[in-house]
Amino acid sequence: MDIKTYMQTVGRQARAASRAVAAATTDAKNKALLAMAAEIRARKAALSAANQRDLEEARANGLEPAMIDRLTLSEKGIESMALGLEQVAALPDPVGEMTDLKRRPSGISVGKMRVPLGVIGIIYEARPNVTADAAALCLKSGNAAILRGGKEALHSNQAIAECVRAGLAAAGLPEAAIQVVDTTDRAAVGELITMPEFVDVIVPRGGKGLIERISREARVPVIKHLDGNCHVYVDEFADPAKALAIVENSKTQRYGTCNTTESLLVDAAVAQSQLPAIGAMLAGKGVELRACPASLAILREGGVAESQLKEAVESDWTEEFLAPIIAIKIVAGLDEAIEHINTCSSQHTEAIVTENYTRAMRFLREVDSASVMINASTRFADGFEYGLGAEIGISTDKIHARGPVGLEGLTSQKWIVFGDGQVRS
């Protein structure tokens, strides 16, 4: 079957299944989710074997350590997937929730009902746990899903898809409710984003190449979950211990995630006093420092080895390194920090370190990103950490859903009207 015919078949099946899933009871959806979790535990060995196959191919192809980290499904990772499915089962069902009912002078009552979006197409990186997370969230929110994971994770994703299908079948729900595309041919992505008759919304999780293709070709509405060029700004009134801990966690806890900090801005007033300790900490962890001339001088004086220092070039301010590399710039103050962030960031997540309330509140109001934080690590930008139970990803879009997207972000609200024979005069 050619790719077009294959994707049209997938789309048609998803559309048909979406109606059944939208009408499914909470009990049926939860039963499916719990059965999927049980299948994942029961098929642990098969999942590990499939993942090993992916890892071997990835290593042979020279995949970078951060990507290998994402691709790896450890025993703990497999258990986390099962727990994630159980956690989503335990979350309240958003579908059918009625809110904002108000009686109008005409006698009708007007309110809103939360409803699924329909069929959601998700294109995501080579991170197998996303397959289980996305399946869980789409199902619980009453949507059908077509999942297209990164090519390096093909075998892991297919093994997870088997667990998902078995769970759906155990609850009497159509297996086509969650379909995992079984080809790595990118032509399938091209089809997925151009079939509005079968797909209601596309969630692309990825970097620049994906962004370009989606903006050029998509004919289906998109909720972008794109790159994270996240910043930490160490303000003149920063507590040095907090600044050190926040930069360390934001940059070095995991290098490959989209909420990892890629640029550090330091207020000139505290650059001499705070940058040497921050620079030594980062250098001690093997991070390459791409610094502006002023910060370069301070870092050199502070004893950072030449091998770990580089003068920053213009493109470093907009780069998402996803690696032990950080761009460092000394700024004249809060205004310059906000201006730099609003010009260079990807509007994902930014943090200020300060003890000054007025400055913190200005940062919150004026920085135009999906998550803006005071005295906290950018790594907190995550659905679990925000209490959503789980996340489909982190939206860098401005409309419909911004920041970590959970169940609610996968639904919309329709107006509902209760009358008793009223007519409009």
Ligand SMILES: NC(=O)C1=CN([C@@H]2O[C@H](COP(=O)(O)OP(=O)(O)OC[C@H]3O[C@@H](n4cnc5c(N)ncnc54)[C@H](OP(=O)(O)O)[C@@H]3O)[C@@H](O)[C@H]2O)C=CC1
């Ligand atoms: N905001 C968020 O929630 C998230 C953002 N990200 C971002 O993703 C990026 C890292 O992941 P990475 O794997 O490198 O991202 P990529 O953009 O390379 O890949 C992500 C997915 O998009 C597909 N893709 C990429 N380019 C194209 C194209 N031109 N046509 C069709 N499909 C394409 C890939 O397919 P293939 O496998 O064929 O390469 C893969 O399935 C980072 O920028 C990170 O910040 C990641 C996760 C979540």
Ligand SMILES: N[C@@H](CCC(=O)OP(=O)(O)O)C(=O)O
């Ligand atoms: N939820 C993630 C961040 C979002 C995400 O999935 O990012 P990525 O690791 O780039 O695929 C986390 O902090 O664990």
